[in-house]
Amino acid sequence: MRTAPTILHLDMDAFFASVEQASKPSLRGKAVVVGGLGPRGVVATASYEARVFGVHSAMPMGQARRLAPNAAYLVPRFGFYKAISERVMELLRALSPLVEPLSLDEAFVDLEAGGEAWDEQSARLVGARLRADIRAVTGLTGSVGLAASKMLAKIASEQAKPDGLVVIEPGTERAMLGPMSVRTLPGVGPATGDHLRRAGITTIEEIVEAGEDELVRLLGKSHGHGLYSMALARDDRPVVAEREAKSVSVEDTYDVDIHDRVRVGLEVQRLADRCVRRLRGAGLSGRTIVLKVRRYDFSTLTRSETLRGPTDDPAVIREAAARLLDSVDTTGGVRLLGVGVSGLADYTQEDLFAQAAGERTEARGPAEEPAAAPAEEQPALSERRWPAGHDVRHAAFGHGWVQGSGLGRVTVRFETPGSEPGRVRTFRVDDPDLEPADPLPLVLSGPEGGRGPEGGSGAVGLRSAAP
Numbered sequence: 001m002r003t004a005p006t007i008l009h010l011d012m013d014a015f016f017a018s019v020e021q022a023s024k025p026s027l028r029g030k031a032v033v034v035g036g037l038g039p040r041g042v043v044a045t046a047s048y049e050a051r052v053f054g055v056h057s058a059m060p061m062g063q064a065r066r067l068a069p070n071a072a073y074l075v076p077r078f079g080f081y082k083a084i085s086e087r088v089m090e091l092l093r094a095l096s097p098l099v100e101p102l103s104l105d106e107a108f109v110d111l112e113a114g115g116e117a118w119d120e121q122s123a124r125l126v127g128a129r130l131r132a133d134i135r136a137v138t139g140l141t142g143s144v145g146l147a148a149s150k151m152l153a154k155i156a157s158e159q160a161k162p163d164g165l166v167v168i169e170p171g172t173e174r175a176m177l178g179p180m181s182v183r184t185l186p187g188v189g190p191a192t193g194d195h196l197r198r199a200g201i202t203t204i205e206e207i208v209e210a211g212e213d214e215l216v217r218l219l220g221k222s223h224g225h226g227l228y229s230m231a232l233a234r235d236d237r238p239v240v241a242e243r244e245a246k247s248v249s250v251e252d253t254y255d256v257d258i259h260d261r262v263r264v265g266l267e268v269q270r271l272a273d274r275c276v277r278r279l280r281g282a283g284l285s286g287r288t289i290v291l292k293v294r295r296y297d298f299s300t301l302t303r304s305e306t307l308r309g310p311t312d313d314p315a316v317i318r319e320a321a322a323r324l325l326d327s328v329d330t331t332g333g334v335r336l337l338g339v340g341v342s343g344l345a346d347y348t349q350e351d352l353f354a355q356a357a358g359e360r361t362e363a364r365g366p367a368e369e370p371a372a373a374p375a376e377e378q379p380a381l382s383e384r385r386w387p388a389g390h391d392v393r394h395a396a397f398g399h400g401w402v403q404g405s406g407l408g409r410v411t412v413r414f415e416t417p418g419s420e421p422g423r424v425r426t427f428r429v430d431d432p433d434l435e436p437a438d439p440l441p442l443v444l445s446g447p448e449g450g451r452g453p454e455g456g457s458g459a460v461g462l463r464s465a466a467p
Contacts (some may be wrong), residue, residue, distance in 0.1 A: 009154045019084060023417060041253075088137075100240050148168075150239065167427065186230065246342060249290065255331075258334045269318050269322070270320045274339075288343040290338075410426070
Protein backbone atom coordinates (compact mmCIF):
# COMPACT_ATOMS: atom_id res chain seq x y z
CA MET A 1 0.00 0.00 0.00
CA ARG A 2 1.09 3.55 -0.68
CA THR A 3 1.95 6.14 1.92
CA ALA A 4 -0.04 8.90 0.18
CA PRO A 5 -3.64 9.07 -1.17
CA THR A 6 -2.57 9.28 -4.81
CA ILE A 7 -5.10 6.91 -6.38
CA LEU A 8 -8.18 8.79 -7.55
CA HIS A 9 -11.59 7.31 -8.28
CA LEU A 10 -14.05 9.42 -10.27
CA ASP A 11 -17.74 8.54 -10.39
CA MET A 12 -20.04 10.86 -12.33
CA ASP A 13 -23.23 11.59 -10.40
CA ALA A 14 -26.32 9.75 -11.76
CA PHE A 15 -24.64 10.15 -15.15
CA PHE A 16 -27.34 9.29 -17.69
CA ALA A 17 -30.08 11.05 -15.72
CA SER A 18 -27.85 14.08 -15.09
CA VAL A 19 -27.15 14.39 -18.81
CA GLU A 20 -30.89 14.36 -19.49
CA GLN A 21 -31.55 16.99 -16.83
CA ALA A 22 -28.76 19.19 -18.22
CA SER A 23 -30.21 18.81 -21.72
CA LYS A 24 -33.78 19.53 -20.69
CA PRO A 25 -34.39 22.60 -18.47
CA SER A 26 -37.92 21.47 -17.63
CA LEU A 27 -36.52 18.32 -15.93
CA ARG A 28 -33.99 20.00 -13.65
CA GLY A 29 -34.76 19.21 -10.04
CA LYS A 30 -37.34 16.63 -11.13
CA ALA A 31 -37.39 12.83 -10.88
CA VAL A 32 -35.90 11.34 -14.05
CA VAL A 33 -35.56 7.65 -14.87
CA VAL A 34 -33.56 6.42 -17.87
CA GLY A 35 -33.87 2.88 -19.22
CA GLY A 36 -35.89 0.50 -21.34
CA LEU A 37 -39.51 1.62 -21.33
CA GLY A 38 -41.07 -1.63 -22.55
CA PRO A 39 -42.80 -4.16 -20.29
CA ARG A 40 -39.46 -5.92 -19.74
CA GLY A 41 -37.30 -2.83 -19.50
CA VAL A 42 -35.00 -2.11 -16.57
CA VAL A 43 -33.73 1.12 -15.03
CA ALA A 44 -30.29 2.17 -16.28
CA THR A 45 -29.99 5.26 -14.06
CA ALA A 46 -32.30 7.25 -11.81
CA SER A 47 -31.78 10.86 -10.77
CA TYR A 48 -31.32 11.61 -7.09
CA GLU A 49 -34.84 13.03 -7.05
CA ALA A 50 -36.16 9.65 -8.26
CA ARG A 51 -34.03 7.71 -5.77
CA VAL A 52 -35.96 9.36 -2.94
CA PHE A 53 -38.93 7.19 -4.02
CA GLY A 54 -36.81 4.02 -3.92
CA VAL A 55 -36.01 3.81 -7.64
CA HIS A 56 -32.55 2.45 -8.42
CA SER A 57 -30.56 1.02 -11.32
CA ALA A 58 -31.32 -2.56 -12.49
CA MET A 59 -34.87 -2.30 -11.08
CA PRO A 60 -37.66 -3.50 -13.40
CA MET A 61 -39.19 -0.48 -15.08
CA GLY A 62 -42.71 -1.54 -14.08
CA GLN A 63 -41.72 -1.41 -10.41
CA ALA A 64 -40.08 2.00 -10.90
CA ARG A 65 -43.30 3.37 -12.42
CA ARG A 66 -45.27 2.16 -9.42
CA LEU A 67 -42.84 3.81 -7.00
CA ALA A 68 -42.52 7.09 -8.92
CA PRO A 69 -45.52 7.42 -11.26
CA ASN A 70 -44.89 11.12 -11.90
CA ALA A 71 -41.22 10.81 -12.90
CA ALA A 72 -40.04 11.46 -16.45
CA TYR A 73 -39.22 8.14 -18.14
CA LEU A 74 -36.73 8.43 -20.99
CA VAL A 75 -35.06 6.13 -23.52
CA PRO A 76 -31.23 6.23 -23.25
CA ARG A 77 -29.17 8.24 -25.77
CA PHE A 78 -26.02 6.13 -25.53
CA GLY A 79 -24.20 7.86 -28.38
CA PHE A 80 -24.55 11.18 -26.57
CA TYR A 81 -23.47 9.73 -23.22
CA LYS A 82 -20.41 8.17 -24.83
CA ALA A 83 -19.37 11.44 -26.44
CA ILE A 84 -19.58 13.25 -23.09
CA SER A 85 -17.73 10.39 -21.40
CA GLU A 86 -14.89 10.75 -23.90
CA ARG A 87 -14.45 14.40 -22.91
CA VAL A 88 -14.28 13.42 -19.24
CA MET A 89 -11.75 10.67 -19.97
CA GLU A 90 -9.61 13.22 -21.85
CA LEU A 91 -9.43 15.28 -18.67
CA LEU A 92 -8.33 12.21 -16.72
CA ARG A 93 -5.67 11.26 -19.25
CA ALA A 94 -4.25 14.76 -18.96
CA LEU A 95 -3.52 13.93 -15.32
CA SER A 96 -1.82 10.57 -15.78
CA PRO A 97 -0.86 7.93 -18.34
CA LEU A 98 -2.47 5.37 -16.02
CA VAL A 99 -6.26 5.75 -16.34
CA GLU A 100 -8.44 2.67 -15.87
CA PRO A 101 -12.00 3.24 -17.15
CA LEU A 102 -14.57 0.97 -15.53
CA SER A 103 -17.57 2.26 -17.48
CA LEU A 104 -18.72 5.42 -19.26
CA ASP A 105 -18.99 7.29 -15.97
CA GLU A 106 -16.33 5.77 -13.73
CA ALA A 107 -12.52 5.44 -13.71
CA PHE A 108 -9.41 5.07 -11.57
CA VAL A 109 -6.41 7.39 -12.04
CA ASP A 110 -2.87 6.91 -10.71
CA LEU A 111 -1.89 10.50 -9.91
CA GLU A 112 1.59 9.52 -8.77
CA ALA A 113 2.37 8.03 -12.19
CA GLY A 114 1.49 11.35 -13.79
CA GLY A 115 3.57 13.38 -11.32
CA GLU A 116 0.45 15.31 -10.35
CA ALA A 117 0.32 14.34 -6.67
CA TRP A 118 2.71 13.00 -4.05
CA ASP A 119 0.98 13.73 -0.74
CA GLU A 120 -2.45 14.44 0.74
CA GLN A 121 -2.43 18.17 -0.01
CA SER A 122 -1.39 17.88 -3.67
CA ALA A 123 -3.86 15.04 -4.25
CA ARG A 124 -6.71 17.10 -2.75
CA LEU A 125 -5.85 20.03 -5.03
CA VAL A 126 -5.88 17.78 -8.11
CA GLY A 127 -9.24 16.34 -7.13
CA ALA A 128 -10.77 19.78 -6.64
CA ARG A 129 -9.37 21.01 -9.96
CA LEU A 130 -10.70 17.94 -11.78
CA ARG A 131 -14.22 18.46 -10.46
CA ALA A 132 -14.13 22.09 -11.57
CA ASP A 133 -12.83 21.13 -15.03
CA ILE A 134 -15.54 18.52 -15.49
CA ARG A 135 -18.22 21.06 -14.63
CA ALA A 136 -16.71 23.62 -17.02
CA VAL A 137 -16.43 21.18 -19.93
CA THR A 138 -19.66 19.21 -19.51
CA GLY A 139 -21.87 21.13 -17.10
CA LEU A 140 -22.12 17.96 -15.00
CA THR A 141 -20.90 16.97 -11.55
CA GLY A 142 -18.67 14.11 -10.48
CA SER A 143 -17.67 12.74 -7.09
CA VAL A 144 -13.99 12.09 -6.33
CA GLY A 145 -12.41 9.69 -3.87
CA LEU A 146 -8.69 9.76 -3.03
CA ALA A 147 -6.86 7.04 -1.13
CA ALA A 148 -3.78 4.83 -1.11
CA SER A 149 -5.57 1.93 -2.86
CA LYS A 150 -8.24 1.34 -5.47
CA MET A 151 -10.69 -0.24 -3.04
CA LEU A 152 -10.47 2.67 -0.62
CA ALA A 153 -10.61 5.30 -3.38
CA LYS A 154 -13.88 3.79 -4.62
CA ILE A 155 -15.32 3.72 -1.10
CA ALA A 156 -14.28 7.37 -0.70
CA SER A 157 -16.06 8.43 -3.90
CA GLU A 158 -19.24 6.70 -2.67
CA GLN A 159 -18.98 8.71 0.55
CA ALA A 160 -18.48 11.86 -1.49
CA LYS A 161 -21.72 11.52 -3.46
CA PRO A 162 -23.23 13.61 -4.79
CA ASP A 163 -20.82 16.27 -6.06
CA GLY A 164 -18.18 15.96 -3.37
CA LEU A 165 -14.58 15.00 -2.62
CA VAL A 166 -13.39 12.67 0.15
CA VAL A 167 -9.78 11.86 1.02
CA ILE A 168 -8.89 8.81 3.12
CA GLU A 169 -5.51 9.49 4.65
CA PRO A 170 -3.13 6.52 5.04
CA GLY A 171 -3.20 5.23 8.61
CA THR A 172 -6.89 5.98 9.12
CA GLU A 173 -8.28 3.17 6.94
CA ARG A 174 -9.01 0.58 9.63
CA ALA A 175 -10.82 3.04 11.88
CA MET A 176 -12.87 4.31 8.95
CA LEU A 177 -13.81 0.85 7.64
CA GLY A 178 -14.61 -0.75 11.01
CA PRO A 179 -18.22 0.37 11.55
CA MET A 180 -19.19 0.07 7.88
CA SER A 181 -21.51 -2.66 6.61
CA VAL A 182 -19.90 -5.76 5.11
CA ARG A 183 -21.76 -4.85 1.89
CA THR A 184 -19.32 -1.95 1.50
CA LEU A 185 -16.55 -4.33 0.45
CA PRO A 186 -16.20 -5.34 -3.22
CA GLY A 187 -17.61 -8.78 -3.97
CA VAL A 188 -20.06 -8.82 -1.05
CA GLY A 189 -23.49 -8.96 -2.66
CA PRO A 190 -26.88 -9.78 -1.17
CA ALA A 191 -26.22 -13.54 -0.94
CA THR A 192 -22.81 -13.23 0.74
CA GLY A 193 -24.12 -10.45 2.98
CA ASP A 194 -27.01 -12.63 4.16
CA HIS A 195 -24.67 -15.57 4.74
CA LEU A 196 -22.40 -13.42 6.93
CA ARG A 197 -25.36 -11.90 8.76
CA ARG A 198 -26.63 -15.36 9.71
CA ALA A 199 -23.17 -15.98 11.18
CA GLY A 200 -23.47 -12.81 13.26
CA ILE A 201 -21.15 -10.71 11.04
CA THR A 202 -22.64 -7.41 9.85
CA THR A 203 -19.77 -4.91 9.99
CA ILE A 204 -16.25 -4.90 8.60
CA GLU A 205 -14.77 -4.84 12.11
CA GLU A 206 -16.70 -8.02 12.90
CA ILE A 207 -15.03 -9.66 9.88
CA VAL A 208 -11.64 -8.84 11.40
CA GLU A 209 -12.74 -10.11 14.81
CA ALA A 210 -14.02 -13.37 13.33
CA GLY A 211 -10.59 -14.10 11.89
CA GLU A 212 -9.37 -15.42 8.58
CA ASP A 213 -9.96 -19.09 9.38
CA GLU A 214 -13.62 -18.44 10.14
CA LEU A 215 -14.05 -16.48 6.90
CA VAL A 216 -12.52 -19.36 4.95
CA ARG A 217 -14.86 -21.82 6.68
CA LEU A 218 -17.90 -19.68 5.86
CA LEU A 219 -17.06 -18.59 2.31
CA GLY A 220 -14.40 -20.91 0.98
CA LYS A 221 -10.67 -20.47 0.60
CA SER A 222 -10.44 -17.90 -2.19
CA HIS A 223 -13.35 -15.68 -1.15
CA GLY A 224 -12.55 -15.96 2.55
CA HIS A 225 -8.88 -14.97 2.18
CA GLY A 226 -9.77 -12.10 -0.16
CA LEU A 227 -12.52 -10.70 2.05
CA TYR A 228 -10.38 -10.83 5.18
CA SER A 229 -7.57 -9.00 3.40
CA MET A 230 -9.95 -6.26 2.25
CA ALA A 231 -11.36 -5.90 5.77
CA LEU A 232 -7.78 -5.12 6.88
CA ALA A 233 -7.66 -2.44 4.13
CA ARG A 234 -5.09 -4.41 2.13
CA ASP A 235 -5.29 -3.80 -1.61
CA ASP A 236 -2.21 -3.69 -3.80
CA ARG A 237 -3.96 -3.82 -7.17
CA PRO A 238 -2.33 -1.39 -9.64
CA VAL A 239 -4.22 1.01 -11.88
CA VAL A 240 -4.23 -0.67 -15.30
CA ALA A 241 -4.19 1.75 -18.21
CA GLU A 242 -6.14 -0.38 -20.67
CA ARG A 243 -8.34 -3.41 -20.35
CA GLU A 244 -8.14 -5.65 -23.39
CA ALA A 245 -11.57 -6.40 -24.78
CA LYS A 246 -12.39 -10.12 -24.70
CA SER A 247 -15.51 -9.99 -26.84
CA VAL A 248 -17.88 -7.73 -28.74
CA SER A 249 -21.59 -8.46 -28.54
CA VAL A 250 -25.06 -6.99 -28.97
CA GLU A 251 -28.43 -8.20 -27.73
CA ASP A 252 -32.08 -7.16 -27.69
CA THR A 253 -34.90 -7.98 -25.28
CA TYR A 254 -38.34 -8.05 -26.88
CA ASP A 255 -41.46 -6.66 -25.26
CA VAL A 256 -43.47 -9.59 -26.63
CA ASP A 257 -42.07 -13.09 -27.13
CA ILE A 258 -41.21 -13.88 -30.75
CA HIS A 259 -42.74 -17.15 -31.95
CA ASP A 260 -42.32 -16.86 -35.72
CA ARG A 261 -39.16 -18.75 -36.68
CA VAL A 262 -38.64 -16.54 -39.74
CA ARG A 263 -38.80 -13.41 -37.58
CA VAL A 264 -36.30 -14.94 -35.15
CA GLY A 265 -33.93 -15.60 -38.04
CA LEU A 266 -34.25 -12.04 -39.32
CA GLU A 267 -33.55 -10.66 -35.84
CA VAL A 268 -30.39 -12.78 -35.57
CA GLN A 269 -29.21 -11.46 -38.95
CA ARG A 270 -29.85 -7.87 -37.84
CA LEU A 271 -27.95 -8.43 -34.59
CA ALA A 272 -25.05 -9.97 -36.50
CA ASP A 273 -24.84 -6.82 -38.66
CA ARG A 274 -24.86 -4.59 -35.56
CA CYS A 275 -22.12 -6.71 -34.02
CA VAL A 276 -20.00 -6.30 -37.15
CA ARG A 277 -20.40 -2.54 -37.00
CA ARG A 278 -19.07 -2.56 -33.43
CA LEU A 279 -16.20 -4.82 -34.40
CA ARG A 280 -15.15 -2.58 -37.26
CA GLY A 281 -15.62 0.54 -35.18
CA ALA A 282 -13.07 -0.88 -32.73
CA GLY A 283 -10.75 -2.02 -35.51
CA LEU A 284 -11.13 -5.65 -34.43
CA SER A 285 -12.03 -9.04 -35.85
CA GLY A 286 -12.79 -12.36 -34.16
CA ARG A 287 -12.88 -16.07 -34.80
CA THR A 288 -15.56 -17.35 -32.39
CA ILE A 289 -19.20 -16.50 -33.11
CA VAL A 290 -21.60 -16.77 -30.15
CA LEU A 291 -25.40 -16.89 -30.23
CA LYS A 292 -27.43 -16.22 -27.08
CA VAL A 293 -31.11 -17.15 -26.84
CA ARG A 294 -33.34 -16.58 -23.81
CA ARG A 295 -36.57 -18.47 -24.22
CA TYR A 296 -40.10 -17.84 -22.97
CA ASP A 297 -39.42 -19.73 -19.72
CA PHE A 298 -36.28 -17.62 -18.94
CA SER A 299 -33.96 -20.53 -19.80
CA THR A 300 -30.87 -19.13 -21.55
CA LEU A 301 -28.93 -21.06 -24.18
CA THR A 302 -25.61 -20.16 -25.76
CA ARG A 303 -24.12 -21.72 -28.86
CA SER A 304 -20.73 -20.98 -30.38
CA GLU A 305 -18.71 -21.79 -33.49
CA THR A 306 -15.01 -21.16 -33.97
CA LEU A 307 -13.86 -20.24 -37.48
CA ARG A 308 -10.51 -21.05 -39.01
CA GLY A 309 -9.31 -17.48 -38.60
CA PRO A 310 -10.47 -14.05 -37.36
CA THR A 311 -12.94 -12.18 -39.54
CA ASP A 312 -15.05 -9.04 -39.63
CA ASP A 313 -16.94 -10.10 -42.75
CA PRO A 314 -20.67 -9.53 -42.16
CA ALA A 315 -21.66 -12.38 -44.49
CA VAL A 316 -19.47 -14.86 -42.61
CA ILE A 317 -20.78 -13.79 -39.20
CA ARG A 318 -24.42 -13.78 -40.38
CA GLU A 319 -24.01 -17.27 -41.82
CA ALA A 320 -22.36 -18.63 -38.67
CA ALA A 321 -25.08 -17.11 -36.47
CA ALA A 322 -27.76 -18.68 -38.69
CA ARG A 323 -26.10 -22.10 -38.38
CA LEU A 324 -26.04 -21.74 -34.60
CA LEU A 325 -29.72 -20.79 -34.56
CA ASP A 326 -30.55 -24.00 -36.42
CA SER A 327 -29.47 -25.95 -33.32
CA VAL A 328 -31.81 -24.10 -30.95
CA ASP A 329 -35.48 -24.91 -30.37
CA THR A 330 -37.47 -21.66 -30.28
CA THR A 331 -40.93 -23.24 -30.49
CA GLY A 332 -42.22 -21.79 -27.23
CA GLY A 333 -41.10 -18.24 -28.02
CA VAL A 334 -38.00 -16.07 -27.59
CA ARG A 335 -37.69 -13.08 -25.26
CA LEU A 336 -34.01 -12.18 -25.86
CA LEU A 337 -31.49 -12.70 -28.66
CA GLY A 338 -27.81 -11.82 -28.79
CA VAL A 339 -24.90 -12.23 -31.18
CA GLY A 340 -21.27 -11.86 -30.11
CA VAL A 341 -17.75 -12.38 -31.39
CA SER A 342 -14.81 -13.44 -29.22
CA GLY A 343 -11.26 -14.57 -29.86
CA LEU A 344 -10.52 -11.00 -30.93
CA ALA A 345 -7.61 -9.85 -33.06
CA ASP A 346 -6.62 -6.60 -34.74
CA TYR A 347 -6.35 -8.25 -38.16
CA THR A 348 -8.52 -10.40 -40.42
CA GLN A 349 -7.71 -13.66 -42.14
CA GLU A 350 -9.41 -14.51 -45.40
CA ASP A 351 -10.64 -18.09 -45.21
CA LEU A 352 -12.83 -20.48 -47.11
CA PHE A 353 -15.93 -19.31 -45.28
CA ALA A 354 -15.36 -15.73 -46.37
CA GLN A 355 -14.55 -16.74 -49.94
CA ALA A 356 -17.69 -18.84 -50.17
CA ALA A 357 -19.80 -16.03 -48.77
CA GLY A 358 -18.26 -13.60 -51.25
CA GLU A 359 -19.07 -15.84 -54.19
CA ARG A 360 -22.68 -16.23 -53.10
CA THR A 361 -23.20 -12.52 -52.59
CA GLU A 362 -21.24 -11.24 -55.57
CA ALA A 363 -24.34 -10.91 -57.67
CA ARG A 364 -25.91 -8.72 -55.01
CA GLY A 365 -22.85 -6.54 -54.56
CA PRO A 366 -20.24 -6.47 -51.80
CA ALA A 367 -21.04 -7.76 -48.31
CA GLU A 368 -20.14 -4.41 -46.77
CA GLU A 369 -22.74 -2.44 -44.86
CA PRO A 370 -25.05 -0.64 -47.29
CA ALA A 371 -24.53 3.09 -47.62
CA ALA A 372 -28.11 3.71 -46.56
CA ALA A 373 -29.56 2.15 -43.43
CA PRO A 374 -32.01 -0.71 -43.99
CA ALA A 375 -35.69 0.05 -44.10
CA GLU A 376 -36.19 -1.03 -40.50
CA GLU A 377 -33.70 1.63 -39.37
CA GLN A 378 -35.03 4.35 -41.71
CA PRO A 379 -38.79 3.86 -41.54
CA ALA A 380 -41.23 5.77 -43.66
CA LEU A 381 -42.68 8.91 -42.09
CA SER A 382 -45.90 7.13 -41.17
CA GLU A 383 -43.92 4.37 -39.42
CA ARG A 384 -41.46 6.54 -37.51
CA ARG A 385 -40.79 5.77 -33.90
CA TRP A 386 -40.28 8.69 -31.55
CA PRO A 387 -38.40 7.45 -28.43
CA ALA A 388 -39.17 9.43 -25.29
CA GLY A 389 -36.34 11.86 -24.49
CA HIS A 390 -34.74 11.81 -27.93
CA ASP A 391 -33.98 14.97 -29.89
CA VAL A 392 -36.11 16.36 -32.71
CA ARG A 393 -36.27 19.50 -34.80
CA HIS A 394 -39.38 21.17 -36.21
CA ALA A 395 -39.20 23.46 -39.21
CA ALA A 396 -41.20 26.16 -37.43
CA PHE A 397 -40.48 25.64 -33.71
CA GLY A 398 -36.82 24.57 -33.70
CA HIS A 399 -35.11 22.08 -31.42
CA GLY A 400 -36.96 20.00 -28.86
CA TRP A 401 -37.31 16.55 -27.35
CA VAL A 402 -39.98 13.89 -27.38
CA GLN A 403 -42.12 13.74 -24.26
CA GLY A 404 -44.17 10.83 -25.53
CA SER A 405 -45.99 9.33 -28.49
CA GLY A 406 -48.95 7.11 -29.22
CA LEU A 407 -52.25 6.90 -31.09
CA GLY A 408 -50.68 8.52 -34.12
CA ARG A 409 -49.45 11.58 -32.18
CA VAL A 410 -46.11 12.73 -30.81
CA THR A 411 -45.74 15.33 -28.04
CA VAL A 412 -42.64 17.53 -28.11
CA ARG A 413 -41.28 20.05 -25.62
CA PHE A 414 -39.28 22.77 -27.38
CA GLU A 415 -36.29 23.79 -25.29
CA THR A 416 -32.51 23.66 -25.39
CA PRO A 417 -29.85 23.21 -22.69
CA GLY A 418 -29.38 26.98 -22.37
CA SER A 419 -33.02 28.05 -22.59
CA GLU A 420 -35.82 28.43 -20.09
CA PRO A 421 -38.28 25.52 -19.77
CA GLY A 422 -40.05 25.35 -23.12
CA ARG A 423 -43.57 24.96 -24.44
CA VAL A 424 -45.20 21.66 -25.33
CA ARG A 425 -46.86 20.96 -28.68
CA THR A 426 -48.41 17.85 -30.23
CA PHE A 427 -48.07 16.75 -33.86
CA ARG A 428 -49.04 13.86 -36.07
CA VAL A 429 -46.32 11.18 -36.10
CA ASP A 430 -46.02 11.67 -39.86
CA ASP A 431 -45.70 15.48 -39.72
CA PRO A 432 -43.22 16.27 -42.52
CA ASP A 433 -41.88 19.30 -40.60
CA LEU A 434 -40.72 17.13 -37.68
CA GLU A 435 -37.52 15.13 -37.91
CA PRO A 436 -34.97 13.44 -35.62
CA ALA A 437 -32.06 15.68 -34.63
CA ASP A 438 -28.59 15.49 -33.09
CA PRO A 439 -28.25 16.36 -29.38
CA LEU A 440 -27.11 19.90 -28.60
CA PRO A 441 -23.99 20.62 -26.50
CA LEU A 442 -24.66 20.95 -22.79
CA VAL A 443 -22.37 23.91 -22.13
CA LEU A 444 -22.33 27.38 -23.63
CA SER A 445 -18.87 28.50 -24.69
CA GLY A 446 -17.17 31.18 -26.68
CA PRO A 447 -17.60 34.96 -26.45
CA GLU A 448 -20.93 34.81 -28.22
CA GLY A 449 -22.22 31.90 -26.20
CA GLY A 450 -22.37 29.91 -29.42
CA ARG A 451 -23.46 26.27 -29.45
CA GLY A 452 -21.80 23.44 -31.22
CA PRO A 453 -20.20 23.36 -34.66
CA GLU A 454 -22.67 25.75 -36.24
CA GLY A 455 -22.37 28.27 -33.43
CA GLY A 456 -18.61 28.18 -33.27
CA SER A 457 -17.23 26.19 -30.36
CA GLY A 458 -19.48 24.39 -27.87
CA ALA A 459 -17.73 22.69 -25.01
CA VAL A 460 -19.22 19.35 -25.93
CA GLY A 461 -19.68 19.68 -29.68
CA LEU A 462 -21.27 16.28 -30.28
CA ARG A 463 -22.37 14.58 -33.46
CA SER A 464 -24.12 11.43 -32.33
CA ALA A 465 -26.43 9.50 -34.58
CA ALA A 466 -30.02 10.68 -34.74
CA PRO A 467 -32.50 8.41 -32.94
